[in-house]
Amino acid sequence: MLNMEWNAALEVGVGEMDQDHQVLFDLLLRIQQADERGDFGEANAVLVELHGYTEWHFAREEALMRIHGYEFAAEHGEEHQRLARQVAVMQDELAHDHLMPHDVANFMQRWLVNHIAGADRHAGEAIAQSRQRRDAGRSPSAAPDQPD
Ligand SMILES: [Fe+2]
Numbered sequence: 001m002l003n004m005e006w007n008a009a010l011e012v013g014v015g016e017m018d019q020d021h022q023v024l025f026d027l028l029l030r031i032q033q034a035d036e037r038g039d040f041g042e043a044n045a046v047l048v049e050l051h052g053y054t055e056w057h058f059a060r061e062e063a064l065m066r067i068h069g070y071e072f073a074a075e076h077g078e079e080h081q082r083l084a085r086q087v088a089v090m091q092d093e094l095a096h097d098h099l100m101p102h103d104v105a106n107f108m109q110r111w112l113v114n115h116i117a118g119a120d121r122h123a124g125e126a127i128a129q130s131r132q133r134r135d136a137g138r139s140p141s142a143a144p145d146q147p148d
Contacts (some may be wrong), residue, residue, distance in 0.1 A: 002032075002106055002109050002110070004025055004028040004029040004031075004032050004105070005029060006021060006024060006025035006026070006104060010025075010113070010116050010117075012015045012065070012116060012120045012121045012123070012124030012125075013124045013125065013128045014124045014127050014128055016060060016064065017061060017064070017120060017123075017124055017127075019060070020053075020057040020060065021057075021112070021116060023053060023057075023118075024050065024053060024054065024057065024108075025109075025112075025122070025132040027046055027049055027050040027053060028050065028105050028109050028112075030042075030046045030103050030130075031043050031046045031047055031050065031102060031104075032102060032105055032109055034046060034101070035100070035101055035102040035105070037063040040100070040101065043100075043101035043102065043105075044094075046101075047094075047104060050105075051087065051091075054083075054084075054087075054108075055084070058065050058077075058084075060081075061076075061120070061123070062076070062077050062080065064123075064127055065123055065127070067128075068126065068127045068130035068131070069130065070123055070126045070127065070130075071126070072119075072122070072123070073123075076119050076123055079115065079119055080092055083111055083115075084112075086094065086107075087104070087108070090103070090104050090107065090147075091104075121138060
């Protein structure tokens, strides 16, 4: 059984990214729990929610990378698109009963753990450094800048 719970080792040091990742793991856990109860209606419903939240999160992360001039934003965005394509294929298999919701959740969990430990951590460090530089360069009298 995969561990669907978020833990501090998955932190990338950017508040919005870490919060989003926690939401994604909460959704994965709900799918796993619904599946264990045999509640496939609920598992499918949460899977739809997971899909929507993942798209929203990817867009937010990609915007953050662009705002902070992250050098590998394009490659990172491609990694997100690759997952989106794989999930689309899995949804088709799900619709034809060739897969169960927990299969998709397990796949997503493995993907996320790898993606967070690699690409997200790298981007997170660059974004956090960019924020530090921005904050250090801001004079106390300057108007507060726009949120990211
Ligand atoms: Fe990412």
